[in-house]
Amino acid sequence: MSDIITGPPRGGHGPVRKDPVDLAQLESHPVSLRRIGALFRPFRGRLAVVVVLIAAASAVGLATPFLTRRLIDEAIPDQDVPLLLLLVGGMLAVTVAASVLGVVQTWLSTTVGQRVMHDLRTDVFVHLQRQSLDFFTRTRGGEVQSRLTHDIGAMQSVVTTAATSIASNVTTAVGTAVAMAALSWRLSLLSLVVLPPAVWLTRRVAQMRRAVTAKRQRALAGLHGQVEESLSVSGVLLGKTLGTGPLLSERFRTSSEDLLDLEVRAELAGRWRMATMSILFAAIPALIYLAAGLPATSGGMTIGTLVAFTALQAGLFRPLMGVLNVGVQITSSLALFSRIFEYLDLPVEIGDPVAPVDLDPGRVRGTVRFEGVGVTYPGGDRPALADVDLVVPAGTRLALVGATGAGKTTLASLVARLRDPSTGTVSIDGVDLRDLRLSTLAQVVGMVSQETYLLHATVRENLRHARPGATDAEIEQAARAAQVHDLVASLPDGYDTVVGARGHRFSGGEKQRLAIARTLLRDPRVLVLDEATSALDTRTERSVQAALDAVSRGRTIITIAHRLSTVRDADLIAVLDGGRVVELGDHATLAAGGRYAALLAASEERRHEPVLAG
Structure with missing residues (x-):
């Protein structure tokens, strides 16, 4: 079903365009952010803790490059064993603290998400039970099940994964940028020059791959449809009685050749995407090393600072892509809420009266x-x-x-x-x-x-x-x-x-x-x-x-x-x-x-x- 969002909001390594289906859904049934917020109001205390944990985990993770710089510049060259043990212990402590904070944050966010989804799922089921038979006769088969299962399942990913991912990407990207500037403002300026073309190139490759993949999925669906129609009992009987066997075989052969071409293009697009990412991940550190080695741009940079900055730079690209995709994620998330609220807003044509008449069933004539x-x-x-x-x-x-x-x-x-x-x-x-x-x-x-x-x-x-x-x-x-x-x-x-x-x-x-x-x-x-x-x-x-x-x-x-x-x-x-x-x-x-x-x-x-x- 083309109009059903059956997965979490799209992420990836490059900014993606907003799905026209999502936009059409929001246009037909707008969603109020206040209404969405009301779903989470009973859990606002836990959500505040989740935000604090995300920020704390991001901040703690940024300590590792600074510890690495002192390790390389001071502890190892000076053979300072106490400092070496302190720094190594600090690095282990940072890893343990970040992991524990991540586990607690995941537990809290998952619990909140599941509770919200449970309430929504139950509310929709109860509301649909009150709908008249006319609603079910005019609703496409599988539509109700899809919204109760696929859409709400995708919303659970929105609440527990996409929302925390947005918060984590924002805090990580901002924190990393600040840390990079603190380590070397010269290399930070170089990164600002390199990142835009890297983002643009990644976006173009990702768009190309998505376009080919979409065509491949449509072709595959068409091929499955031909198999289902032509090789079922009724289809075979129709083909034999009308003598259309050769025509159906030729149509299937043509569809299969189209699918073959799309499969090859999709595989190449995937390889181009991986090759592009590999080149970017190799080119950016190479340019940083070049800038650090040139007298005009090095500024007396130490080896520890260079290693620490490279580590930060490597960790900036992914959260930055996540921040750039926030708009698409929000649109996809709102579209999912729109589809569920659309069912919850259905009027109850046959319901209990406001002032019911008490009638004893045992005394009814x-x-x-x-x-x-x-x-x-x-x-x-x-x-x-x-x-x-x-x-x-x-x-x-x-x-x-x-x-x-x-x-x-x-x-x-x-x-x-x-x-x-x-x-x-x-x-x-x-x-x-x-x-x-x-x-x-x-x-x-x-x-x-x-x-x-x-x-x-x-x-x-x-x-x-x-x-x-x-x-x-x-x-x-x-x-x-x-x-x-x-x-x-x-x-x-x-x-x-x-x-x-x-x-x-x-x-x-x-x-x-x-x-x-x-x-x-x-x-x-x-x-x-x-x-x-x-x-x-x-x-x-x-x-x-x-x-x-x-x-x-x-x-x-x-x-x-x-x-x-x-x-x-x-x-x-x-x-x-x-x-x-x-x-x-x-x-x-x-x-x-x-x-x-x-x-x-x-x-x-x-x-x-x-x-x-x-």
Whole structure:
């Protein structure tokens, strides 16, 4: 995905350009530095300590060249053993102190970064849980997972690595420049002359390498795409039936040759980069030695000063490149925060009311009422539902029938509040669903859809997911009601059998029976079945329907189905057409004539189980 930043802010040995994708993200969703600062406010004490430790580690590290100068100029030539031991001990102490400070600083910064990322990750997950189904239907697959994992993972690197790297590079570069000036102002001026062309050359080589690498990645992605499309079962079948095998082979050969050229160029660019760095690292000390050896520029410089200055000069280049890249790192970091805040700023379309109505789920009778209900999807040219007035008395079995697109699933989804009506109200026992807490509504309304989803866990854990406090006896009772207990009991591990990813161990009908058992375990007063028996054969459907009939006493059942056997015994049948309820009554009444009778007549022309359109 080209618009996802899947790594830490770019660094390297040369200044890099700001990624246009980062800039576009910040333009579409600007980020306030105050908002970012608020994330770290609880840890400001630790962050202050981290900054102090970074500065201290940089300062301590700068002591080594000065100790080296005295070692070379005084201790070794004069054979001053006490001074020699003192200086060598000082050098060891500086190394140990810098290492300890680095460990403590890493521990503190990592802890802060992980805590901030934990809070952000949890906040985003909780916020996305509150989003409506419409959000997930219009969001690209993998986008949510990418932001929760890749983006937040990259942000962790920003917090613990990039931020500390910026502080460390700045303090090291400034401290090194001051120390170099203190050792020799003449050689410092020479460095100022040499560094700009060195930086420019490094930048040019780095840009060339990045451009070639980007082309190589795009070519490689294209090659992978050709393999996936052409050598899959569907791709091979299409190629054989259309006779396009030679054309595909020639296209693959051309792409492979392009990739070959880019691989060679990328490798050469990498070698040029290493060669450039080697030349720079060798040329700068050589020029310093030259200046130190010429009478006009040496200024009576000692050997110790020259060695110390060269060591400082060698350590200046990398932090200086880091300082020059600060702008790019900040832009990349802000883009990552922008992507996360963009999700956190999503409005909650379906949430808990400000002043919820207290409703005891145990006392709900289950009267469902639709009053003037209309639903229009964003961008839709016509409403999915319009002026629906319908009352489902408590304990009534309502069947919804109609052609595909008539609005059956939309109407049923309103009862579980998977979406809210654009106009009108949906109520249970006279209480508008929008006035109920979502947790209360989930206890009152249960829903089994035609798309069954099972967790990668045991059967027992899948069923208990609906009611964590359910006993084993209650789990088995629900499984018996859904006609799936005997199947589960026959498995080697019984209810402890792992269903596998998305329930691949079971057939479609078995998964639907497990889903029905899971919903029945919650004992909802209102039960919505959105073609819940669509994957069952006629015999199994009848047994499940008989079980549902047994447990439906006292419940309000709203069923969407196409099979006549599923709806003919319903107390009420609502026929939908074009988002409106055009007929309402029982099977005997509606079969006499009208839209339902037409659907029935069309279904009876089929030899198999009658199907009511759809």
